[in-house]
Amino acid sequence: MVIKAQHITKIYRSGQLRVEALHDLSLAIEQGEMVAIMGPSGCGKTTLLNCLSGLDTIDEGDIYIRGQNLRDLSERERTAYRGQNMGFIFQDFNLLPVLTAVENVELPLLVTKVPSRKARRRALEMLETVGLSTRASHRPAELSGGQRQRVTIARALVNNPALIWADEPTGNLDSETAAEIMELLLQLNKEQQQTFVLVTHAESIGQQAHRIIKMRDGKILPS
Numbered sequence: 001m002v003i004k005a006q007h008i009t010k011i012y013r014s015g016q017l018r019v020e021a022l023h024d025l026s027l028a029i030e031q032g033e034m035v036a037i038m039g040p041s042g043c044g045k046t047t048l049l050n051c052l053s054g055l056d057t058i059d060e061g062d063i064y065i066r067g068q069n070l071r072d073l074s075e076r077e078r079t080a081y082r083g084q085n086m087g088f089i090f091q092d093f094n095l096l097p098v099l100t101a102v103e104n105v106e107l108p109l110l111v112t113k114v115p116s117r118k119a120r121r122r123a124l125e126m127l128e129t130v131g132l133s134t135r136a137s138h139r140p141a142e143l144s145g146g147q148r149q150r151v152t153i154a155r156a157l158v159n160n161p162a163l164i165w166a167d168e169p170t171g172n173l174d175s176e177t178a179a180e181i182m183e184l185l186l187q188l189n190k191e192q193q194q195t196f197v198l199v200t201h202a203e204s205i206g207q208q209a210h211r212i213i214k215m216r217d218g219k220i221l222p223s
């Protein structure tokens, strides 16, 4: 089991306000699975993704990633753990505007002290995998939405993480480009046996995952 969550609860507090965004939620995801998390706006999908990936902390319960209880790691250790084991694909791209496509993709490698020539080679390889080798020296503003999303995917996968989190990976894209991106994710999942957990509103995208986890009001609906 690559991801195991047991009885997790997440409460957001601000002043007197208290929102229980996850309520006694348990789940298990296996190595190599592609899982889609679906449900109405506000049901807790993004919160679940942020907690499972250790970007945010939980109030109760336990989360194990490849056997490691996230609770036992300090914030600094969690950050290092994410860098080594996880890739993130978010809807608003998060690419650095002053860097070219290849520079954006190689960044996670340089951060982990991979020598620059090796990093460049690997980043170019990744851009080729996502079908963007001819745009390596373009800046994000000089790329289309679908192309930017491909750069984000290349960057998320460049250090070969075991786990990839994607929050609305096709949210800003037209349906044709969204289908292409989903096809690419499925292909990478099949080839590399990496585990993908994606949040989506799009039924057509969710249907292509191996499994859909349906959420309502901070809980998982029985399947």
Ligand SMILES: Nc1ncnc2c1ncn2[C@@H]1O[C@H](COP(=O)(O)OP(=O)(O)OP(=O)(O)O)[C@@H](O)[C@H]1O
Residues within 6 Å of the ligand: 012, 013, 014, 019, 020, 021, 039, 040, 041, 042, 043, 044, 045, 046, 047, 048
């Ligand atoms: N930082 C925060 N502080 C307080 N409440 C929050 C915070 N972030 C989210 N919430 C609340 O927690 C609940 C779950 O939010 P979350 O963003 O996880 O939902 P979601 O299912 O991803 O929604 P959407 O599909 O609209 O993105 C919502 O009721 C939301 O208002």
